[in-house]
Amino acid sequence: MNSPLKAPVSQLPPAPGTPAEAYDEMVTGQGFIRGHWQPLLATLSELGPAGLLERAERGRQYLEDEGVTYNLYELPDGAGGVIAPPLPEQRPWQLDPVPVLLSAEEWETIEAGLVQRARLLDAVLRDVYGPMDLLRDHRIPPALVYGHRDFLRAGRRTDGQTHGRMLQHYAAELVRGPDGVWRVIADRTQAPAGAGYALQNRRVMSRLLGQALRQCRVRPLNAYFEYWQADLANRAPKLPSGAAPDNPRLVLLTPGPYNEAYFEHIYLARELGATLVEGADLTMREGRIFLKTLAGLELVDVIVRRLDGEWCDPLELRADSTLGVVGLLQAARDGQVAVYNAIGSGLAGAPALHAFLPNLSQHLLGEELAMPSIATWWCGQSYALSTVEQNFEKMVVRGAYGLNDRPVVVSTLPEAERASLLAQIKAHPADYVAQECIVPSVSPGLGPNGLEPQPILLRVQLVADGDDYVVMPGGLARVPARNDPFGATLQRGGINKDVWVVARDQSPTVIRGSSTRQRLTLRRSSGTLQSRVADDLFWLGRSVERLDDGARLLRAVLSRLVGEFASARDMVEMAVLARALARCGILDQRAAGAPPDSALFASAITRACTSGQLLGQTLDGIERLAAVSRHRYSADMWRMFNHLLGELRQSRPGAAGDADAMLEFCDQMIRATAAIAGMLSEHMTRGSGWRFIDFGRRLERAVFITRSVSAATTVLGANSDSAFRIALEVSDSTLTYRRRYRASLQAAAVFDLLLLDGSNPHALAFQLNAMAQHLDTLPNSEAPPRGADCLALTRPFTDLVGLFDRDEINREEMIQLAARLRGSLDAAGDALMDISDQLSRTYFSHVQVARAFGFGS
Helix, strand or coil, X not given: CCCCCCCCHHHCCCCCCCCCCCCECCXXXXXXXXXXHHHHHHHHHHHHHHHHHHHHHHHHHHHHHHCCEEEECXXXXXXXXXXXXXXXXXXXXXXXXXXXXXXXXXXXXXXXXXXXXXXXXXXXXXXXXXXXXXXXXXXXXXXXXXXXXXXXXXXXXXXXXXXXXXXXXXXXXXXXXXXXXXXXXXXXXXXXXXXXXXXXXXXXXXXXXXXXXXXXXXXXXXXXXXXXXXXXXXXXXXXXXXXXXXXXXXXXXXXXXXXCCHHHHHXXXXXXCCEEECHHHEEEECCEEEEEECCEEEECCEEEECXXXXXXCCCCCCCCCCCCCCCHXXXXXXXXXXXXXXXXXXXXXXXXXXXXXXXXXXXXXCCCCCCCECCEEECCCHHHHHHHHHCHHHEEEEECCCCCCCCEEHHXXXXXXXXXXXXXXXXXXXXXXXXXXXXXXXEEEEECCEEEEEECEEEEEEEEECCEEXXXXXXXXXXXXXXXXXXXXXXXXXXXXXXXXECCCCCCXXXXXXXXXXXXXXXXCCCCCEXXXXXXXXXXXXXXXXXXXXXXXXXXXXXXXXXXXXXXXXXXXXHHHXXXXXXXXXXXXXXXXXXXXXXXXXXXXXXXXXXXXXXXXXXXXXXXXXXXXXXXXXXXHHHHHHHHHHHHHHHCCCCCCCHHHHHHHHHHHHHHHHHHHHHHHHHCCCCHHHHHHHHHHHHHHHHHHHHHHHXXXXXXXXXXXXXXXHXXXXXXXXXXXXXXXXXXCCHHHHHHHHHHCCXXXXXXXXXXXXXXXXXXXXXXXXXXXXXXXXXXXXXXXXXXXXXXXXCCCCHHHHHHHHHHHHHHHHHHHHHHHHHHHHHHHHHCCCCCCCCCCCXXX
16 A cells, blocks of 8 residues: 555555444545545645654644643442542543544534534423423423433422523534434533533644644634633623623632543633632522632622532532532522533433434424434333344443443343343333444544544534524544444543534634623732632642752752762761751651661662652642642643653652662752742732742741751751751852852851841741731731731841851850750741641631641641
């Protein structure tokens, strides 16, 4: 075969397991390339196999830099899209560089059919949660409603009124059969995932094949999100005066970082201008929902729900849910908050409902169902069960109510398992549906040998637009494993493809704007920092500084261990450094007390960054805290975070004993923490989020200074020069001292520089001044801790440093003063820990997660 990029596609061999009768998206039955594919093929031919592989690698790198992941795990029964620790497996998002192309004419048919289907499913939901005429008229079997776990009785209206729109966001999974007809294989009506991933795919593809995008005249996706944002704003509850709020508060409710689509939750919150929240961030007061912020409670107008309905309100739904908001359902029923999608909308996604949609479309809409489902039989009906039994080997069996159950292709089962499954169906027929085995269409994709046909499944997104729906022009395509479209779910991983819809003309897209036209009040602070997020940012700041401080101590030890033979002075200094490492929790007391030239000491030093040690735990903690607070950073900041942390993860020494590798890793940690600190300083607005990060850094550095200087005072008098060198080295102040004082090291000058110099960013006074300024700026500035509490900690050192500043001071006096200084430093360290505790009680008191952060923290 010639170059796979230039060979006629009709000559491409079928992919393994791909039936020859599959519909070909690119080639007609007569072997001709479809017209809308030709510009793309011209670009691919110019690139050649090597060029396409290079673009694929570039796309992989870009996705890795962006941190695009999908958490994979097996969902336990009733998990509602969340999972408890241990962490799910994070896999990078796999994007094929060859898109799926659809013509304008074909897309218009898909678009019209899905808009009708969304209207139909919304009408079903409004009836079931309202008058229940469909049940009364026997148009839906009661078992499909009352047997469905997503039918939430508490969401029903019993006042004779009907709900407004319940399905604002809908996604349909489509498969094209050998006859060329697109059919719906699954309706996603709970909290459909994929819109954010589709936009991310498109942004990557615009970098990889930007010229082809323009030549093919592909419709952009941005307009879809603008419609979505406008509709969210227009659904905010009206003010008592009847006017729309001038700046409605939008929040995106996520189960948290353990959810499989947490990356998309962050991405969507940024695109929609919503605040990313967890259930603990919200509370109900006087029938309305509020966001807990450092500045107090802020009214929430619209909730974009990414949490399964049954977990949303522990008061009226699942009492064991810790993810929802007490009273949310009541506030939604009363119209005090708009929930997007309505709680209970997951009912319309039941696979069993497919069997009844054609008749329901005629009854509710007076129209034929334009976008059919794949052939479906609900086994709860006797005639359907008989049909299934007669054609069992040709069927795919799945649960009647949920989409998380893994479908079973009957023909792949051994005879005994097949008989057992049929017996289960006969015993509980209402719990199962059977659907036709359909051969999905194929589209070219990059395989091991170049271009090859791959089976595809589309996930198409719709969002409400007033009384109608808007369809995302394109979306997400999936390559199902083993040619099984039923198993191509996001949660199970796999290969993704961008979907390009060719524009019919070049007319501009018109966006229906928000109905809100009031003048906005100018603001310079959002005031929306949740206490939970403030807690994470505070500990992120502490963790970054803890890593930097620990790396500097380790580097000081290792620089004396490697290279030439250690001198007597080196041995003294390593012993002092070992005490400091023990005080910081990096070494245990046994290793710290061992001779510096012993194997025990060397082994402990070289494994200090492994996963079971404090610095290893700190590295892991930084990754976790950075991930859960990711929505606070810009895209550029996150790329840098992801790059730096990825490099540290890859280069972390895995074995004890390699002092040279450990020394290099210490340098790398110091460079990374400096880059992170600079990035946070330059790219975050000076709001509460930045203040808590910086406060955490200042607090941790202040504690480190007290511990390192205290350790140095243990040899003051007998080995004063060694003590001074160590104190200056680990505080990165040696150069500053040498520039100021060209004479020998002197106690008063050293301690003044490290403890009292407010211009030295590595001095205790500098940290305390910064902490005081933050405390005086934060809300509740009159509550403890106060800025004055920080400033007061420098007072004891002023007099002590003055006592060192004398012309004549003998060794005994030096030792006595060192003991007094050590006591004051230890007292200051304890006071700093008390300030940390007070800060937590004042600002993070509602956070239930216990923190453990090493010795004395």
